[in-house]
Amino acid sequence: MLKFDVLTVGNAIVDIISRCEDSFLEDNAITKAAMNLIDAERAEKLYSLMGPAIEASGGSAGNTAAGIASLGGKAAYFGKVANDQLGKIFEHDIRAQGVHYQTKAGGNNPPTARSMIFVTPDGERSMNTYLGACVELGPEDVEADVVAASKVTYFEGYLWDPPRAKQAIRECARIAHENGREVSMTLSDSFCVGRYRDEFLELMQSGTIDIVFANKSEVLALYETEDFEQALDNIARDSKLAAVTMSEEGAVIVKGEERIRVEATEIRELVDTTGAGDLFAAGFLFGYTQGRSLFDCGRLGCFAAGLVIQQIGPRPNLSLEKAAREAGLI
Amino acid sequence: MLKFDVLTVGNAIVDIISRCEDSFLEDNAITKAAMNLIDAERAEKLYSLMGPAIEASGGSAGNTAAGIASLGGKAAYFGKVANDQLGKIFEHDIRAQGVHYQTKAGGNNPPTARSMIFVTPDGERSMNTYLGACVELGPEDVEADVVAASKVTYFEGYLWDPPRAKQAIRECARIAHENGREVSMTLSDSFCVGRYRDEFLELMQSGTIDIVFANKSEVLALYETEDFEQALDNIARDSKLAAVTMSEEGAVIVKGEERIRVEATEIRELVDTTGAGDLFAAGFLFGYTQGRSLFDCGRLGCFAAGLVIQQIGPRPNLSLEKAAREAGLI
Numbered sequence: 001m002l003k004f005d006v007l008t009v010g011n012a013i014v015d016i017i018s019r020c021e022d023s024f025l026e027d028n029a030i031t032k033a034a035m036n037l038i039d040a041e042r043a044e045k046l047y048s049l050m051g052p053a054i055e056a057s058g059g060s061a062g063n064t065a066a067g068i069a070s071l072g073g074k075a076a077y078f079g080k081v082a083n084d085q086l087g088k089i090f091e092h093d094i095r096a097q098g099v100h101y102q103t104k105a106g107g108n109n110p111p112t113a114r115s116m117i118f119v120t121p122d123g124e125r126s127m128n129t130y131l132g133a134c135v136e137l138g139p140e141d142v143e144a145d146v147v148a149a150s151k152v153t154y155f156e157g158y159l160w161d162p163p164r165a166k167q168a169i170r171e172c173a174r175i176a177h178e179n180g181r182e183v184s185m186t187l188s189d190s191f192c193v194g195r196y197r198d199e200f201l202e203l204m205q206s207g208t209i210d211i212v213f214a215n216k217s218e219v220l221a222l223y224e225t226e227d228f229e230q231a232l233d234n235i236a237r238d239s240k241l242a243a244v245t246m247s248e249e250g251a252v253i254v255k256g257e258e259r260i261r262v263e264a265t266e267i268r269e270l271v272d273t274t275g276a277g278d279l280f281a282a283g284f285l286f287g288y289t290q291g292r293s294l295f296d297c298g299r300l301g302c303f304a305a306g307l308v309i310q311q312i313g314p315r316p317n318l319s320l321e322k323a324a325r326e327a328g329l330i
Numbered sequence: 331m332l333k334f335d336v337l338t339v340g341n342a343i344v345d346i347i348s349r350c351e352d353s354f355l356e357d358n359a360i361t362k363a364a365m366n367l368i369d370a371e372r373a374e375k376l377y378s379l380m381g382p383a384i385e386a387s388g389g390s391a392g393n394t395a396a397g398i399a400s401l402g403g404k405a406a407y408f409g410k411v412a413n414d415q416l417g418k419i420f421e422h423d424i425r426a427q428g429v430h431y432q433t434k435a436g437g438n439n440p441p442t443a444r445s446m447i448f449v450t451p452d453g454e455r456s457m458n459t460y461l462g463a464c465v466e467l468g469p470e471d472v473e474a475d476v477v478a479a480s481k482v483t484y485f486e487g488y489l490w491d492p493p494r495a496k497q498a499i500r501e502c503a504r505i506a507h508e509n510g511r512e513v514s515m516t517l518s519d520s521f522c523v524g525r526y527r528d529e530f531l532e533l534m535q536s537g538t539i540d541i542v543f544a545n546k547s548e549v550l551a552l553y554e555t556e557d558f559e560q561a562l563d564n565i566a567r568d569s570k571l572a573a574v575t576m577s578e579e580g581a582v583i584v585k586g587e588e589r590i591r592v593e594a595t596e597i598r599e600l601v602d603t604t605g606a607g608d609l610f611a612a613g614f615l616f617g618y619t620q621g622r623s624l625f626d627c628g629r630l631g632c633f634a635a636g637l638v639i640q641q642i643g644p645r646p647n648l649s650l651e652k653a654a655r656e657a658g659l660i
Binding site: 016019047048050051052053054055056057066084085086089092093094096097111312313315317318 | 346349377378380381382383384385386387396414415416419422423424426427441642643645647648
């Protein structure tokens with residue numbers, strides 16, 4: 001009997017969120033809208049320059065798991081925190097959302113990962129991530145029974161940054177496929193694609209992954225082109241199924257010759273884009289594991305993304321299930 | 331030359347904020363709208379029952395200091411955190427707001443205080459506070475030069491809960507008055523008033539404090555009456571100046587025979603009442619230390635309170651100075 005709809009695997013991160021002007025990004029050499037990897041020293045420096053902030057559990061795949069659970073799906077998560085206060089907060093929040101989370105915490109050092117997220121007046125988020133305890137995630141953290149019991153195992157491209165997480169992912173993919181399950185990934189970030197383009201392409205072309213999530217800039221970066229339609233043709237060739245988001249232009253689902261276009265949800269006010277892609281994946285995979293049409297999966301993805309960008313923080317602060325029901329989507 | 335407009339002293343607390351239904355409060359014996367003091371064991375229990383949360387620096391007097399700084403005033407703060415991650419977050423946030431904060435952190439244990447705040451659908455907050463490192467605040471933490479250089483020293487009634495903080499407060503009051511400064515307090519919470527009624531009355535009647543802040547239920551609790559006008563007459567007799575807030579009915583400033591009434595600011599949506607009283611005090615004391623009329627002080631108080639209850643978290647996430655300027659208040 002199936003136990004989980006979706007298992008997600010990612011860097012377990014607590015977000016530290018503050019607003020700033022665009023000039024702050026420029027003055028501090030922060031690449032806007034990107035995930036900037038930083039070391040402990042730079043983390044301390046940037047924090048000393050950051051305004052008053054709030055903290056919220058984050059991490060791309062963690063947000064996706066939380067979103068799936070909030071929609072009423074059964075989600076599980078693998079990711080590494082330290083045995084410290086931020087780690088306890090991360091554990092609490094994901095479990096309180098109903099997600100299975102049993103990855104053994106590391107020691108005190110390195111500490112739990114944190115990402116300093118600067119939100120500019122346009123709502124765009126620019127992340128500065130110190131990976132901390134995430135570097136310790138490895139194949140020993142794979143709960144084989146959970147992988148085997150999950151319809152889809154989904155992971156972040158970001159996991160190519162810590163040294164041994166990719167071994168865990170390859171192990172997950174092997175177990176999943178042996179059990180007739182599907183494997184999915186997000187390309188995460190265009191700069192991340194730049195760092196690991198060949199490996200990501202190999203994952204797709206070898207069939208290690210079945211479903212790819214990306215946004216427009218990531219898919220352009222993957223194929224080193226500025227021709228979006230060409231990039232879509234390429235991703236159609238390289239993967240069985242791809243869902244490509246395009247911000248306010250919605251999303252396009254790509255499967256062989258099919259191009260299924262989905263409009264973005266109308267929003268009242270763009271507050272903070274943090275978590276948009278993660279929640280798109282949550283909505284899509286929730287629909288997918290419920291056997292919905294690809295168009296409906298796309299709509300659920302756009303709906304969940306549309307909600308999370310109208311609040312501060314990367315995980316929806318309301319029940320997505322209730323909201324989606326009210327919107328007539330489930 | 332004056333260095334600070336207002337020094338505030340209080341329990342240094344990180345808030346852990348989540349929404350819940352009213353039934354959750356009932357099921358868990360949480361007194362609604364109050365500050366419930368809890369021990370470490372109950373803190374762990376309640377946290378295990380709490381939904382996904384966000385974290386934000388709080389503490390009543392800390393919020394007031396942050397509000398004064400956000401209005402453009404010069405603020406200082408005394409309060410005790412531990413040498414842990416939550417303590418670092420608290421330190422960061424208050425300093426990043428421009429508040430002078432140099433209280434020496436304690437060790438690792440007890441940890442930094444936290445308050446689990448449950449916000450019900452009506453926007454009311456119910457707090458559950460584990461005092462942690464706050465119990466270590468004592469007279470040795472009084473920076474005499476800061477007290478001497480502050481126009482007003484303001485403290486929380488909540489400081490009567492930890493064992494030695496009241497000694498620090500009496501020392502602050504002595505130094506302040508020796509330097510021709512004023513001393514102010516908030517009654518904090520009607521149950522807190524119940525615990526320390528005689529001591530609070532003594533502080534007022536002895537002239538240890540000059541300005542009292544309270545809300546309606548606190549002033550009724552102080553005089554053990556249900557007659558609000560009678561309670562106002564009593565507080566007029568017992569203190570030189572009092573500012574009494576009445577939620578959506580605004581506030582009344584009480585000075586001898588004078589009763590200066592100020593309307594509440596109109597709001598779009600009540601989101602979370604956390605910090606309302608703290609920000610009223612911030613606006614009032616900012617105006618007061620700028621030499622504004624008592625009516626204007628009350629308006630600034632209502633304005634700052636009105637802003638903070640339209641967001642999640644106890645400290646304004648925008649510049650109060652800018653907002654007050656746009657509203658024509660400064």
